[in-house]
Amino acid sequence: MTNIVCSGALFYAKSTKRFMLVQRANKKHQGQWGIVGGKAEGKELPIEALKREIKEEVGSTPTVQKFIPLEMFQSIDQKFFFNTYVCVVDQEFVPILNGEHSGYCWIKMNAWPKPLHQGLLKTVQNKTIKSKLQTILDIIV
Numbered sequence: 016m017t018n019i020v021c022s023g024a025l026f027y028a029k030s031t032k033r034f035m036l037v038q039r040a041n042k043k044h045q046g047q048w049g050i051v052g053g054k055a056e057g058k059e060l061p062i063e064a065l066k067r068e069i070k071e072e073v074g075s076t077p078t079v080q081k082f083i084p085l086e087m088f089q090s091i092d093q094k095f096f097f098n099t100y101v102c103v104v105d106q107e108f109v110p111i112l113n114g115e116h117s118g119y120c121w122i123k124m125n126a127w128p129k130p131l132h133q134g135l136l137k138t139v140q141n142k143t144i145k146s147k148l149q150t151i152l153d154i155i156v
Contacts, residue, residue, distance in 0.1 A: 019095045022065035023052030024102040025085065026077065028121065029155065031107055036128065036135075037072070038118040048120070049132035050099070051110075061098040069102070073119075074111030077104045083151055086144050088134070099138060101151055124152070 026035035036048045051072045055064035062082060069077065081103040088097040107121050120128060127139055138144055 018093075020055040020061060020064070020098070021053060021096065022055065022061040022068065022098045022100065023050040024065055024069055024079075024100055025050050026102045026104060027152070027155075028104050028107040029080075030105060031121065032152070033107065033121040033123055035107070035110070035119060035121050037110070037112070037116040038120075039132065040115055040117040044132055046117075047130050047132045048128045049135050052097075052099075061096075062100070065098070065100060065102075072110070072113055072115055073108075076108045076110060077102070079104055081155070083155075085148060085151070086138055086141075088138075097134060101148070103155055124148070 027033075028035070037051055039045055039047045039049055051069055052065060053068040053072075055061060056067075059067070065082070069079070079102045083101040083103065084098065085101050086099040088099070089095070110119050112119065122128060131139070
């Protein structure tokens with residue numbers, strides 16, 4: 016079995032200081048709030064997969080100024096990897112959602128909607144990652 020490498024975009028709008036989350040539409044995680052993202056195809060690098068997933072899931076609307084690595088989760092068996100990036104945009108935007116999501120919201124940090132996808136919940140509850148995220152936000156102001 017080959018490794019599964021995924022990437023996710025935690026969009027951050029500088030003008031409003033809010034994050035965008037999307038609500039999952041598929042049966043396995045239906046109704047859960049998470050981030051845009053998915054699995055790398057072929058020999059795609061994580062950042063290449065992320066850029067493709069952004070276009071597929073929210074359209075070509077956002078112009079991302081910066082892709083800032085936030086976290087790289089690795090499963091215990093070292094076969095699953097998830098790369099989370101803070102994707103900085105100037106303004107909030109209305110995504111053109113594909114069938115993977117039923118809705119979206121822009122929210123302030125620590126005002127996360129419920130239910131959060133389990134992976135995102137672990138990320139935003141991790142003290143080290145929360146501190147790193149706050150540092151990123153302090154720098155990009």
